[in-house]
Amino acid sequence: MTAPKIFKAMVVEETDDGRYVRQISERSIDDLPEGDVLVRVRYSSLNYKDLLSATGNKGVTRRYPHTPGIDSAGVVEASTGGGFSPGDKVIVTSYDLGMNTAGGFGQYIRVPVDWVVPLPDGLTLKDAMGYGTAGFTAGMSIQRLVDHGLSPEGGSILVSGATGGVGCIAVSILAKLGYSVSAVSTKSDAAPFLKDLGAKEVVDAAEAADTSGRPLLKARWAGSGDTVGGDILATTIKSTQVGGAVTSCGNVASPELPINVFPFILRGVALYGIDSQNCPMPARKRVWEKLAGAWKVPLAGEGFKEVGLDGLDDAVEQMKARKHRGRIIVRVSDE
Numbered sequence: 001m002t003a004p005k006i007f008k009a010m011v012v013e014e015t016d017d018g019r020y021v022r023q024i025s026e027r028s029i030d031d032l033p034e035g036d037v038l039v040r041v042r043y044s045s046l047n048y049k050d051l052l053s054a055t056g057n058k059g060v061t062r063r064y065p066h067t068p069g070i071d072s073a074g075v076v077e078a079s080t081g082g083g084f085s086p087g088d089k090v091i092v093t094s095y096d097l098g099m100n101t102a103g104g105f106g107q108y109i110r111v112p113v114d115w116v117v118p119l120p121d122g123l124t125l126k127d128a129m130g131y132g133t134a135g136f137t138a139g140m141s142i143q144r145l146v147d148h149g150l151s152p153e154g155g156s157i158l159v160s161g162a163t164g165g166v167g168c169i170a171v172s173i174l175a176k177l178g179y180s181v182s183a184v185s186t187k188s189d190a191a192p193f194l195k196d197l198g199a200k201e202v203v204d205a206a207e208a209a210d211t212s213g214r215p216l217l218k219a220r221w222a223g224s225g226d227t228v229g230g231d232i233l234a235t236t237i238k239s240t241q242v243g244g245a246v247t248s249c250g251n252v253a254s255p256e257l258p259i260n261v262f263p264f265i266l267r268g269v270a271l272y273g274i275d276s277q278n279c280p281m282p283a284r285k286r287v288w289e290k291l292a293g294a295w296k297v298p299l300a301g302e303g304f305k306e307v308g309l310d311g312l313d314d315a316v317e318q319m320k321a322r323k324h325r326g327r328i329i330v331r332v333s334d335e
């Protein structure tokens with residue numbers, strides 16, 4: 001199939017009075033940046049970073065008009081090399097996609113070949129976006145904890161922002177692997193949802209955010225996957241057992257980390273930063289293979305909502321209002 005010249009995309013524009021408006025517009029293939037691989041996008045997904053890009057956060061997207069979408073899964077339409085041929089199913093996430101490069105909320109993307117991952121056996125294109133960057137980041141975090149030596153017998157793992165995209169996939173995978181998972185949520189009615197995913201207990205966010213200023217707290221967790229930062233991350237580190245490990249990937253609560261060095265020098269706690277954007281390709285493929293195989297969790301049900309491009313604007317508003325739960329998969333094109 002030859003790519004049509006014109007396709008649909010969500011375009012965010014900056015108005016003269018400093019507002020950002022989103023609409024589904026027609027774009028031309030010629031508008032896309034130069035690149036090795038032209039991909040017809042079948043599915044994308046909505047991540048926290050897309051919310052920032054779609055609402056005018058210049059730390060994420062410097063110039064508008066812009067098409068967000070840090071995630072995409074689709075079919076190669078044309079390629080100038082790198083082992084990809086028309087018809088190949090691929091995943092393209094992170095790097096600069098959807099930040100300052102037109103992203104997966106458009107029916108076509110054109111990207112450097114180094115950004116392209118072959119769709120692993122065991123995943124459909126839709127499955128891949130059920131995970132998306134959120135699921136990939138959960139996978140990277142769990143890989144860190146496993147590589148650190150944490151086994152299911154070692155004690156409970158705390159996951160914060162648990163009803164969010166990264167959090168809910170992390171809860172599901174850890175539970176599947178046999179870990180006892182404690183889930184932190186700010187939502188008072190989150191327990192049934194999180195227990196269905198496999199959480200053993202749900203901890204209220206207020207309880208998980210100690211502000212007493214004490215340098216160490218009762219050791220409760222063998223490890224943690226933190227997605228929120230701030231007091232919850234600081235409390236988690238202070239409550240981690242000797243030799244435990246904590247991963248930090250997000251800052252929805254705060255970028256601050258009010259803590260001193262005692263958890264590190266008295267309990268040997270390790271703090272690992274998680275950066276999915278610059279994850280090297282061999283490690284990237286390794287995580288995707290795990291997500292498609294031994295770590296594969298159900299990617300449908302209450303935690304997975306599907307919208308078309310026409311439903312994306314509402315989904316952005318839901319995420320902004322913190323009303324969403326789990327993952328939002330975006331059906332970008334039907335064929």
Ligand SMILES: NC(=O)c1ccc[n+]([C@@H]2O[C@H](COP(=O)([O-])OP(=O)(O)OC[C@H]3O[C@@H](n4cnc5c(N)ncnc54)[C@H](OP(=O)(O)O)[C@@H]3O)[C@@H](O)[C@H]2O)c1
Pocket residue numbers: 047048049133134137160161162163164165166167184185186187190205227228248249250251252253254274275276277319322324326
């Ligand atoms: N480093 C990386 O490579 C990487 C990759 C992906 C995502 N991230 C980051 O990870 C974070 C989570 O991403 P996501 O896609 O999972 O976002 P998300 O779907 O919006 O989930 C975030 C969750 O955090 C909780 N939350 C929101 N505001 C909070 C607050 N003020 N205090 C405490 N908890 C709060 C909410 O869960 P509850 O209601 O259950 O508490 C919310 O659902 C974001 O900061 C994102 O930028 C980083």
